[in-house]
Amino acid sequence: MFIIYTKFKNLTKQKQQVIINSAIEEFVRNGFDDASTNEIVLNANISKGSLFNYFRSKKDLYLYLISWSIQIMESFYKKVDLTEHDLFKRIENVGQEKLKVQLDFPLVFDFLKSCIQEDNPEIKNEINESVNEIYNKGLKKIYKNIDYSNFKDNIDVDKAIEILNWTMFGFGEKSIAEIDSFKNSEDFGQYYIKEWNKYAEILKQTFYK
Secondary structure, three states: OOOOOHHHHOOOHHHHHHHHHHHHHHHHHHHHHHOOHHHHHHHHOOOHHHHHHHOOOHHHHHHHHHHHHHHHHHHHHHOOOOOOOOHHHHHHHHHHHHHHHHHHOOOHHHHHHHHHOOOOHHHHHHHHHHHHHHHHHHHHHHOOOOOHHHEOOOOOHHHHHHHHHHHHHHHHHHHHHHHHHOOOHHHHHHHHHHHHHHHHHHHHHHHEO
16 A cells, blocks of 8 residues: 655655654544645645645545554564563553654554544545554554463453553553653653553552462
8 A cells, every 4th residue: 555655755754754743633633524734734834735746635645644654553563572471561562662653753643543433435445454454463463472370360351451551552642741841762761661660560469460
């Protein structure tokens, strides 16, 4: 599905990032049908002519963003440490890698989530074929080779994992909102791990023997 858009790819990485983030923000906020290309170019500080010189239409831009986001996700999943068999440490690793992505592209995960909710028939098939597949493949990988023997016998492991997912993603959103209060990413990374461990310790006491 991924297409090379030569004129867009010839831009600097920084300029590409600005346009991508501006477009993703608008699509997340308003959905495909109501997204405004005027808002996208205004926030990206480019002309409308330039945008349509890079992409033939709003649909073309949207499909490009899906393909680009899937590449980001595939790279993200490859960095998950499958040698770590403890569920909490695995989730910590996932959270750290997710944070690294969000530092450059804050809304990429929200964009893919919003894609699944789209019902425009013009783009629905593309979404069903690609976004759903990458999500399913990713979830299987995240929980591959986990040692579940540490769980209490009376715990429903599937429901426990759901709770952990909600906690991890909620914690990630909270952390992103706080990042501007830190002078550098190293300090923030240390804070992130320290805070996550507080949440993890509470959940471990609930789920683990």
